[in-house]
Amino acid sequence: MSEEIKVQLTATPGEKPDSQKLGFGKYFTDHMFVMDYHKDKGWHDPRIVPYAPIVMDPAAMVFHYGQAVFEGMKAYLTDSGKVLLFRPDQNMQRLNCSNDRLGIPEIDGDFVIHAIKTLIEIDKSWIPTEKGTSLYIRPFIIATEPCLGVRSSYTYQLIVILSPVGAYYSGGLEPVKINVESDYTRAVRGGIGFAKAAGNYAASIKAQENAKKDGFSQVLWLDAIEKKYIEEVGSMNIFFKIGGKVITPAINGSILKGVTRSSVIALLQEWGVPVEERKLSIDEIFEASQQGLLEEVFGTGTAAVISPVGELHWKEHTMKINEGKIGELSQKLYDTITGLQSGNLPDTRNWTITF
Ligand SMILES: *Cc1c(COP(=O)(O)O)cnc(C)c1O
Numbered sequence: 001m002s003e004e005i006k007v008q009l010t011a012t013p014g015e016k017p018d019s020q021k022l023g024f025g026k027y028f029t030d031h032m033f034v035m036d037y038h039k040d041k042g043w044h045d046p047r048i049v050p051y052a053p054i055v056m057d058p059a060a061m062v063f064h065y066g067q068a069v070f071e072g073m074k075a076y077l078t079d080s081g082k083v084l085l086f087r088p089d090q091n092m093q094r095l096n097c098s099n100d101r102l103g104i105p106e107i108d109g110d111f112v113i114h115a116i117k118t119l120i121e122i123d124k125s126w127i128p129t130e131k132g133t134s135l136y137i138r139p140f141i142i143a144t145e146p147c148l149g150v151r152s153s154y155t156y157q158l159i160v161i162l163s164p165v166g167a168y169y170s171g172g173l174e175p176v177k178i179n180v181e182s183d184y185t186r187a188v189r190g191g192i193g194f195a196k197a198a199g200n201y202a203a204s205i206k207a208q209e210n211a212k213k214d215g216f217s218q219v220l221w222l223d224a225i226e227k228k229y230i231e232e233v234g235s236m237n238i239f240f241k242i243g244g245k246v247i248t249p250a251i252n253g254s255i256l257k258g259v260t261r262s263s264v265i266a267l268l269q270e271w272g273v274p275v276e277e278r279k280l281s282i283d284e285i286f287e288a289s290q291q292g293l294l295e296e297v298f299g300t301g302t303a304a305v306i307s308p309v310g311e312l313h314w315k316e317h318t319m320k321i322n323e324g325k326i327g328e329l330s331q332k333l334y335d336t337i338t339g340l341q342s343g344n345l346p347d348t349r350n351w352t353i354t355f
Helices: 061-065 088-102 109-122 198-213 259-271 282-290 328-341
Strands: 031-038 042-050 068-070 073-077 083-086 134-143 155-165 176-180 218-222 230-233 237-242 245-249 275-278 294-301 305-314 317-320 352-354
Touching (some): 031 109, 042 109, 083 328, 088 134, 109 155, 230 237, 237 259, 237 282, 259 294, 282 294, 282 305, 282 317
Parallel strands (some): 245 275
Antiparallel strands (some): 031 042, 031 155, 068 134, 134 155, 237 245, 294 305, 305 317
């Protein structure tokens, strides 16, 4: 795609939020990127417009059959005042993988990255500067055709919105408590679990709410069929360090292929830490815990980067990990990835784009 992006700037720029109170996804910048799709025209009319509500037909297919996919990435401001993106090509590849599964037309990843860069340049003053803060980027695609027939929509809209977000952990990395979910299922092989689709979250909210009520911050999902093999956490992939080896569930068709997950695997391999991608049962973890071999557990995802797990609850069992403190490897991974993202560590792997 080479169509020029039309830009319409806002006449009423918003007030910037207090950088101490950002939280996650509560504030939005002055502009958004929008692009339309029609089956006879392809993707067209890329534009940057003032951030505003969108008008949609109540029969728009996304409201009825849920054709909606999204991505989540971040822009960071480096010490030298440049904007840094971390592996955005991976997010675009994944967006197309999600599109394919949900019958949504492919996007031109390079063009969307160009659009995101143009949008960020316009709203650059919204990137918070305090340590640990960033500008969250949320591209998403929805089916817009007004039609109640069940089939793939003929029209779509791709929208990119930006949200200044706070440091995930205000006071250093805090290990979380996680409940192993034994009743509900998030996704099943052959379904849409590997796509970053809105529907996966709809399926997960009830268990997440129950876990919150019981004092846990997240749920750990098991496979849908045997309720035995580890899948992933809410919006993170998960890693276990058992007897010196790091193990994470293999990509199996029902979990999301996290960009942070692949970055962690690549770093561990570089560092010579044994890392395995394979099936991993909850029994194996419980046994390791009983034998004192469960050394570290951590989640990986764009929002928190590395989220150490201090306690795992499974049925009537409580597994304490590393006395509820962050492990050495978790800390090293966190420091390395956030160092690359802030531009403070040299990028020797071609993972970052600065502009
Ligand atoms: C986004 C997401 C992740 C993490 O992926 P990253 O690319 O590392 O941010 C993990 N699991 C689910 C279900 C997700 O939606």
